[in-house]
Amino acid sequence: MNAQSSTLESLTQDRIQQRVRELGEWFHNLDLRGVKTAPNHFLGNYPQVKFQQFAHAIPEDLRGKTVLDIGCNAGFYSIEMKRRGADRVVAIDFDECYLAQARFAAEVNEADIEFRQLSVYDVAQIGEKFDIVIFMGVLYHLRHPLLALDLIHEHVAGDLLLFQSMQRGSNAVMPLKEDYHFWETEVFESPGFPQMYFIEKKYSGDNTNWWIPNRACSEAMLRSAGFDVIEHPEEEVFICRTRAMNNSFGTVYPCKP
Ligand SMILES: C[S@@+](CC[C@H](N)C(=O)[O-])C[C@H]1O[C@@H](n2cnc3c(N)ncnc32)[C@H](O)[C@@H]1O
Numbered sequence: 195m196n197a198q199s200s201t202l203e204s205l206t207q208d209r210i211q212q213r214v215r216e217l218g219e220w221f222h223n224l225d226l227r228g229v230k231t232a233p234n235h236f237l238g239n240y241p242q243v244k245f246q247q248f249a250h251a252i253p254e255d256l257r258g259k260t261v262l263d264i265g266c267n268a269g270f271y272s273i274e275m276k277r278r279g280a281d282r283v284v285a286i287d288f289d290e291c292y293l294a295q296a297r298f299a300a301e302v303n304e305a306d307i308e309f310r311q312l313s314v315y316d317v318a319q320i321g322e323k324f325d326i327v328i329f330m331g332v333l334y335h336l337r338h339p340l341l342a343l344d345l346i347h348e349h350v351a352g353d354l355l356l357f358q359s360m361q362r363g364s365n366a367v368m369p370l371k372e373d374y375h376f377w378e379t380e381v382f383e384s385p386g387f388p389q390m391y392f393i394e395k396k397y398s399g400d401n402t403n404w405w406i407p408n409r410a411c412s413e414a415m416l417r418s419a420g421f422d423v424i425e426h427p428e429e430e431v432f433i434c435r436t437r438a439m440n441n442s443f444g445t446v447y448p449c450k451p
Pocket of ligand 1: 267286289314331
């Protein structure tokens with residue numbers, strides 16, 4: 195028996211329960227050898243209930259693939275990707291408390307995941323592109339959401355992006371024209387036009403909620419940052435393919451002759 199397996203053997207349910215308590219309040223309800231980390235989650239058995247809705251849309255066999263999980267929290271999605279055989283999973287979060295939970299959960303699950311304390315705004319520091327980038331449940335927590343998508347596209351997105359955002363407002367999506375006349379104002383009243391709600395104070399008791407898009411806005415921002423939506427398996431979840439863009443951040447402003 196090697197040192198690691200003997201340490202794992204000593205992790206009785208009581209010890210796991212105690213460690214889970216010491217690690218503070220959990221957002222992910224994980225099952226750590228029978229110990230539930232957030233059994234009273236307001237969204238139920240989260241994120242398992244969410245994952246069930248779109249798990250089929252992610253390749254079952256990830257052998258040979260690399261994955262970056264941005265805003266990994268306690269590591270639910272990272273562990274799932276490891277279960278599917280991903281060669282390498284790098285998981286980042288800017289919150290050291292959540293990372294400590296994720297490290298413990300990975301240890302209990304014997305999942306080899308590289309954790310780093312890093313903000314999405316600093317992904318350039320990773321210096322590598324990944325086959326799959328997971329960006330779930332983070333966009334609406336950012337003051338600068340489009341910047342984050344642009345940085346992901348520029349520095350780490352190699353092929354697929356698994357994206358999720360809380361959405362509010364209409365679920366309608368209208369076809370957009372290339373341009374609108376200055377006096378065209380009605381289009382802004384259309385439920386299917388991209389809109390994002392700015393939360394100045396709090397939403398749902400949480401002052402880290404900043405911008406909440408409607409569905410049309412999620413899709414438009416993804417496109418604008420260089421991600422083509424290829425599947426929409428769940429209301430808030432979009433699977434995208436990274437599109438090559440020949441200029442940084444999408445837009446160039448040519449000089450007027
Ligand atoms: C709602 S949780 C989503 C967790 C997980 N991705 C999921 O979908 O279940 C948001 C996570 O994003 C992290 N986060 C928020 N802002 C971040 C930032 N600027 N850089 C990296 N992580 C961030 C939070 O610490 C938290 O763990």
